[in-house]
Amino acid sequence: MQDSAPGAAPGKKNGVAVIIGRPSSGKSTFLNAAAKRLISIVSPTPQTTRNAVRGIVNAPDGQIVFIDTPGYHSSAKKMNLRLASLARSALDGADALLYLIDASREPGEEEALTAALAAPHAGKLVVAATKTDLVAPPELQGSAEALPAPLLRFVAAHIPSYDAARIIPLSAERRVNIGAVLGALFALIPTDAEHADQLYPEDCYTDQQADFRIAEIIREQALRRLRDEIPHALYIEVADMEMRQGGKTLWCRAFVCVERESQKRMVIGKGASLIKAIRAESLRELQDIFPYCVDLDLRVKVQKNWRQRDTVLSKLIW
Ligand SMILES: Nc1nc2c(ncn2[C@@H]2O[C@H](COP(=O)(O)OP(=O)(O)OP(=O)(O)O)[C@@H](O)[C@H]2O)c(=O)[nH]1
Ligand SMILES: [Mg+2]
Structure with a gap:
């Protein structure tokens, strides 16, 4: 998977972005769509992802190392506690945070819990409302008209410092606005020397054994x-x-x-x-x-x- 050495390329930035969201919100589907290959497995069953799965996306702007996390939820069960703690600890050291909200579901208590995880990081946050293909016709899936009013009210109430105009309507399944999400994440990655070097060679797309x-x-x-x-x-x-x-x-x-x-x-x-x-x-x-x-x-x-x-x-x- 690797044969060229990582290094610095002028004008490019490189950083780590963590994807968070409720179980089944579409995090792994987004990562696979952004990387254009199967990196993290997907299923209709909540808690499909059980690890911090890394996927590397190379773009003209530079390189983003994504960390896909287990769906965040509250449960007293031993395994679920571990999954939630893994999602929380993935946030440490991230340059940017992508919070995916399922546009096809009314945000409830579990969503509030996830928003509370994201809110303290509002300065490095991108919020995207995914699965807009389930709530809007094809011509509107990438536009603000696809954003359900309850979702807009929810973000305003739970992450007040996040500008509603920055919520990105997304359909990972139909590949609508993947580039817009990547652009918004790149904008959050600093341009300092620490972010000048690629973390992985360009032909590497995951570090999974x-x-x-x-x-x-x-x-x-x-x-x-x-x-x-x-x-x-x-x-x-x-x-x-x-x-x-x-x-x-x-x-x-x-x-x-x-x-x-x-x-x-x-x-x-x-x-x-x-x-x-x-x-x-x-x-x-x-x-x-x-x-x-x-x-x-x-x-x-x-x-x-x-x-x-x-x-x-x-x-x-x-
Ligand atoms: N219609 C539609 N379905 C989607 C989209 N993104 C994901 N899905 C579906 O939603 C379900 C869950 O997707 P995943 O990507 O596994 O969700 P996840 O957030 O990674 O789930 P966990 O790993 O369990 O937390 C799957 O059945 C996907 O096919 C989308 O943009 N549109
Ligand atoms: Mg997943």
């Missing part, structure tokens, strides 16, 4: 096919990896881990149809990501109460 990428791609495929409580009850363990055939093939043994036997049966599916589909589609995705073939030995196992176990959580959320 191979085992994490494999686990996430499998999890995305599993989330797409499972409903109810199962998406929250599963994680992927990459147990073993080995380069084979003289470096041509990466062999990998991975487990879809769930909490109960009944969930294991659901993940396997009738005649193993579901786990086979998860494996086949994961392999197709992995083929696009890695420069070598991937061979996947994918199994399902039960890890009772893993969401209460610090040893498992520490391995998954960092």
Whole structure:
């Protein structure tokens, strides 16, 4: 992924931008659209992102290293507390903050909690109202007319120092106003010597390790096919990896881990149809990501109460 050295380019700025927002507000979809590739997995299930996932966007103005965070929400559950604390700590050291609000939902208590996280950083904040394609016809999705009145009132009440005229209407899915968001973030990155050097070479788009990428791609495929409580009850363990055939093939043994036997049966599916589909589609995705073939030995196992176990959580959320 990297073959040229990072360095300074005259007139360009380079900085770190953290993306925050409620669960399912569209943070990872925005990052993938801005980077024009799959960096952070997406699903309709809240709490899809469980780590601070880095994605690098190179533009004529310079380089932004994005940190996609887990959806911010309040919950006393052990895993959710870790996710919320991860989102909070990602803010430290950021040059800019992108707060995404779902334009298709009435802002409620959970949104207020997220706004409280953003408000103290109003000086380095960009607020964008995303999913405008769900509330406005195509010709208005990038215009101020797409901004719902309750959302405007919400921002005025919860982040009073943020000028409502600076709220960017956005549709990450339809790629409307991605450039406008990038421009607004670049405007917040200082031009001092500290921001003159690129943090990553231009051909690098993420710093994720191979085992994490494999686990996430499998999890995305599993989330797409499972409903109810199962998406929250599963994680992927990459147990073993080995380069084979003289470096041509990466062999990998991975487990879809769930909490109960009944969930294991659901993940396997009738005649193993579901786990086979998860494996086949994961392999197709992995083929696009890695420069070598991937061979996947994918199994399902039960890890009772893993969401209460610090040893498992520490391995998954960092
Ligand atoms: N119509 C529409 N749907 C979107 C848009 N952006 C995201 N979505 C959908 O919203 C859902 C959640 O998207 P994600 O990108 O996973 O949201 P997230 O904020 O990263 O979610 P967590 O990681 O769980 O916090 C998915 O079903 C996306 O396809 C958009 O601009 N328009
Ligand atoms: Mg996400």
